[in-house]
Amino acid sequence: MTALKLSGLEPLIITKDSNFINIGERTNVTGSRQFLRLIEAGDFHSALEVARHQVEGGAQILDVNFDEALIDGKSSMVRFLNLLASEPDIARVPVMIDSSRWEIIEAGLQVLQGKGIVNSISLKEGEEVFLQQARAIRRYGAAMVVMAFDEKGQADSFQRRIEIAQRCYTLLKKQNIPSEDILFDLNIFPVGTGLAEHADNAVAFFQALRWVRENLPGVSLIGGVSNVSFAFRGNDRVREAMHSVFLYHAIKSGMGLGIVNPHQIGIYDTLEPELRKLVEDVVLNSDPLATERLLEYASSHRGSQKKHSEQQDWRALDLQERLNYALVKGQEKYIEQDVAECLKQGQNPLDIIETSLMEGMGIVGDLFAQGKMFLPQVVKSARVMKRAVAYLQPMLLAQKSAEAEKKGKILLATVKGDVHDIGKNIVGVVLGCNNYDVVDLGVMVPLHEIIQQAKSLQVDAVGLSGLITPSLEEMKEIAREMQRQNLNIPLLIGGATTSRIHTAVKLAPEYPFQVVHVNDASRAVSVVSSLIGEDSKRYRETVFEEYTLARESFLARQVEKKYVSIAQARAAKPMLEFTENNVQRPTMLGTRTLELSSLCVLEPYIDWTPFFRAWDLHGKFPQILSDEVVGEQARSLMHDARRMLEEITSQKLLQAKAVFGIYPAFSNPTDDIVVLDALGKPQTVFHTLRQQSQRAEGKSYLALSDFIAPQQTGVEDYIGCFALSAGFGAQQLSEMYQSAGDDYNAIMVKALADRLAEAFAEYLHEKIRKDYWGYAKEESLSAEHLIEEKYRGIRPAPGYPACPDHREKETLWNLMEVEQTIGLCLTDSLAMFPTAAVSGYYFAHPQARYFGVGRIGKDQVEDYALRAGITTEEAERYLSANLAY
Numbered sequence: 106m107t108a109l110k111l112s113g114l115e116p117l118i119i120t121k122d123s124n125f126i127n128i129g130e131r132t133n134v135t136g137s138r139q140f141l142r143l144i145e146a147g148d149f150h151s152a153l154e155v156a157r158h159q160v161e162g163g164a165q166i167l168d169v170n171f172d173e174a175l176i177d178g179k180s181s182m183v184r185f186l187n188l189l190a191s192e193p194d195i196a197r198v199p200v201m202i203d204s205s206r207w208e209i210i211e212a213g214l215q216v217l218q219g220k221g222i223v224n225s226i227s228l229k230e231g232e233e234v235f236l237q238q239a240r241a242i243r244r245y246g247a248a249m250v251v252m253a254f255d256e257k258g259q260a261d262s263f264q265r266r267i268e269i270a271q272r273c274y275t276l277l278k279k280q281n282i283p284s285e286d287i288l289f290d291l292n293i294f295p296v297g298t299g300l301a302e303h304a305d306n307a308v309a310f311f312q313a314l315r316w317v318r319e320n321l322p323g324v325s326l327i328g329g330v331s332n333v334s335f336a337f338r339g340n341d342r343v344r345e346a347m348h349s350v351f352l353y354h355a356i357k358s359g360m361g362l363g364i365v366n367p368h369q370i371g372i373y374d375t376l377e378p379e380l381r382k383l384v385e386d387v388v389l390n391s392d393p394l395a396t397e398r399l400l401e402y403a404s405s406h407r408g409s410q411k412k413h414s415e416q417q418d419w420r421a422l423d424l425q426e427r428l429n430y431a432l433v434k435g436q437e438k439y440i441e442q443d444v445a446e447c448l449k450q451g452q453n454p455l456d457i458i459e460t461s462l463m464e465g466m467g468i469v470g471d472l473f474a475q476g477k478m479f480l481p482q483v484v485k486s487a488r489v490m491k492r493a494v495a496y497l498q499p500m501l502l503a504q505k506s507a508e509a510e511k512k513g514k515i516l517l518a519t520v521k522g523d524v525h526d527i528g529k530n531i532v533g534v535v536l537g538c539n540n541y542d543v544v545d546l547g548v549m550v551p552l553h554e555i556i557q558q559a560k561s562l563q564v565d566a567v568g569l570s571g572l573i574t575p576s577l578e579e580m581k582e583i584a585r586e587m588q589r590q591n592l593n594i595p596l597l598i599g600g601a602t603t604s605r606i607h608t609a610v611k612l613a614p615e616y617p618f619q620v621v622h623v624n625d626a627s628r629a630v631s632v633v634s635s636l637i638g639e640d641s642k643r644y645r646e647t648v649f650e651e652y653t654l655a656r657e658s659f660l661a662r663q664v665e666k667k668y669v670s671i672a673q674a675r676a677a678k679p680m681l682e683f684t685e686n687n688v689q690r691p692t693m694l695g696t697r698t699l700e701l702s703s704l705c706v707l708e709p710y711i712d713w714t715p716f717f718r719a720w721d722l723h724g725k726f727p728q729i730l731s732d733e734v735v736g737e738q739a740r741s742l743m744h745d746a747r748r749m750l751e752e753i754t755s756q757k758l759l760q761a762k763a764v765f766g767i768y769p770a771f772s773n774p775t776d777d778i779v780v781l782d783a784l785g786k787p788q789t790v791f792h793t794l795r796q797q798s799q800r801a802e803g804k805s806y807l808a809l810s811d812f813i814a815p816q817q818t819g820v821e822d823y824i825g826c827f828a829l830s831a832g833f834g835a836q837q838l839s840e841m842y843q844s845a846g847d848d849y850n851a852i853m854v855k856a857l858a859d860r861l862a863e864a865f866a867e868y869l870h871e872k873i874r875k876d877y878w879g880y881a882k883e884e885s886l887s888a889e890h891l892i893e894e895k896y897r898g899i900r901p902a903p904g905y906p907a908c909p910d911h912r913e914k915e916t917l918w919n920l921m922e923v924e925q926t927i928g929l930c931l932t933d934s935l936a937m938f939p940t941a942a943v944s945g946y947y948f949a950h951p952q953a954r955y956f957g958v959g960r961i962g963k964d965q966v967e968d969y970a971l972r973a974g975i976t977t978e979e980a981e982r983y984l985s986a987n988l989a990y
């Protein structure tokens with residue numbers, strides 16, 4: 106009888122008669138926030154306790170993963186496995202080395218004790234890489250998980266699963282790899298999402314399990330079980346039941362191992378009968394109303410008391426309670442009526458603000474701080490407060506009363522060259538709700554103006570915001586200048602590109618005891634109150650000490666990486682094929698414009714997940730709508746968004762314009778892409794950068810130019826370019842709402858414009874693939890698959906990992922005459938305005954894929970500067986985040 110033989114300090118022999126094998130998932134930075142925090146802090150000994158807890162809880166194999174951007178995965182894997190080997194009560198079980206990066210897998214295999222499993226390899230990069238990795242795993246003496254994933258993407262149907270499994274099995278057997286050392290992961294996808302295309306996810310998986318068991322003798326079957334219940338995150342009771350029911354049927358179908366948290370699985374036979382039946386109907390898709398019924402059950406069984414009915418007439422409450430209710434619930438219908446009643450009772454207008462209204466806003470602030478209210482609700486509360494104050498304003502002026510005493514004056518600004526302000530506006534609203542005097546200088550504010558206004562207004566703190574990478578350097582210059590002028594004014598840092606580590610490493614040393622990173626709006630009030638409160642000196646010292654430790658720890662964890670020369674990297678670039686089969690002549694050549702007559706066509710392409718994130722509601726759409734914690738608020742926000750979207754589209758309040766082109770092009774040996782005009786003469790050049798961080802033997806070093814045919818092939822290839830915005834009119838519409846005191850809708854407009862711009866980019870790319878270029882005329886993908894980019898070709902953008910130099914936008918703008926044609930501008934720091942905009946390139950080669958250039962050596966920087974016609978110092982400034990020296 107064949108058996109999968111594994112070992113830690115003790116052997117684990119798995120046959121077809123073995124019971125189900127639990128693989129603990131919590132020693133995985135992508136699956137456990139606790140484990141991630143411990144590894145980020147360098148606390149590997151506490152991380153071992155997570156492993157110990159998994160083994161004690163019944164895990165028979167440990168899944169270990171360090172795939173996280175800010176972690177040195179290779180050194181972390183080696184260190185953790187070495188530490189784990191010294192703990193006999195943990196090391197007795199085998200280890201599964203889990204990574205998407207081969208160099209991490211190989212480093213782990215070199216120190217792994219006993220016989221473990223590699224998770225995973227696949228045909229994603231083609232047969233050659235697949236077999237090379239399989240042979241290496243075999244040499245290291247490990248078993249291997251093979252994902253149902255090929256050059257076309259992840260298998261999500263019964264037919265695709267079995268086709269890929271058969272192909273992989275045949276290839277591996279030709280390499281004399283024992284069947285018992287092959288474990289197939291056939292991809293577990295969520296059920297109960299409410300989307301029709303997901304209804305049969307589990308059924309197709311079970312069918313594929315049975316087929317593999319019957320047709321590919323000797324192999325094992327494995328899966329990541331928690332994926333199946335993704336739609337019910339936040340409801341542990343339902344999730345545990347889903348895991349139990351799914352496992353019951355998966356095991357019956359042949360799955361012998363699963364990556365699960367053993368503490369989150371119930372016993373199938375002991376599940377509450379009603380819940381088991383509901384879950385079974387969803388998993389087996391045996392009832393078309395199953396998901397709806399399970400959602401109803403989940404809503405009424407959340408393990409907490411049901412909310413009190415709000416059908417009571419809150420208008421019957423006393424006056425102060427009505428004011429509190431209106432502010433907490435964001436109800437503005439009666440606010441002027443209730444404020445007028447306060448006046449009739451003899452209250453002074455200033456007292457109404459300072460006492461009656463601020464009492465309600467105090468409740469809002471407390472609930473927000475406790476995580477019981479969310480940003481959209483707080484912004485609605487601010488709208489009610491502003492309306493009340495606006496009603497009282499004439500009386501305040503008539504009495505020549507002073508404004509209610511403020512807690513402090515805060516200056517906010519988006520730094521020079523950056524035009525993104527949604528997050529900054531939300532922070533301003535939250536601070537205003539908590540009685541801070543907020544001075545917002547707007548966007549693209551230069552250094553000298555920020556410092557001049559901070560001094561002349563005598564502000565208590567300055568808050569800087571930025572989204573694009575060059576903003577980080579601008580923030581550093583501002584911090585340095587504030588230190589030079591000895592301003593002694595606290596500096597708050599926020600924005601998508603910022604982080605606590607970046608602030609500690611790059612900014613805190615420039616302006617000691619003054620700089621604090623604010624991760625999100627929910628922390629703004631507590632940070633500001635600590636910075637300018639009575640005990641501010643101690644708080645600043647504490648933060649500086651924390652940042653000093655974080656900086657030292659970060660620098661100490663940096664393992665000196667090795668880099669190859671640019672000549673070596675170019676010599677090891679991927680050798681892609683360029684033939685008539687994979688290079689298609691476009692239907693059109695040259696530049697065109699597109700202006701949508703209606704934005705309605707973009708609605709199916711909207712990815713709503715980032716929309717909720719902009720409001721500080723975290724979770725994937727549509728699952729977030731049923732989330733236990735934020736679901737109710739997410740549904741309310743979605744309702745408001747759809748209502749505004751309807752208004753925007755029906756009244757044509759925003760315009761969407763694009764300019765795009767497809768041009769003949771070739772790549773040269775120095776990583777440039779030469780774009781040709783209609784006569785075949787060079788008209789412009791895109792300069793790309795190549796990876797230099799040393800990779801495993803046989804791995805290629807990528808540059809975007811690799812996806813364009815070299816001139817010497819004689820093949821005529823093409824590159825596409827585009828720039829678009831769905832934000833024409835957004836600034837004016839937002840300002841209209843803002844001037845009316847409606848911050849909620851002012852922010853909503855910009856958030857929706859951003860989503861429409863991304864949807865426009867997705868819509869246009871589809872048109873390029875199917876019509877204008879025509880290399881994927883038969884493509885038929887759902888909106889969900891479009892969002893997941895399950896199509897041929899890529900559209901990278903300047904300023905992003907594959908092309909980190911924002912300056913390349915200037916070449917795009919000149920080539921397509923973007924500003925002259927559609928009015929989309931570039932700022933001094935190369936941000937786009939209107940801000941709801943997207944630009945980039947189109948690459949059509951079947952093997953084109955996204956990647957990060959990472960850090961590069963001085964030899965490439967000097968080479969790049971020479972190619973781009975700039976000085977080395979200029980190149981270093983533009984590429985500061987990518988320098989390896």
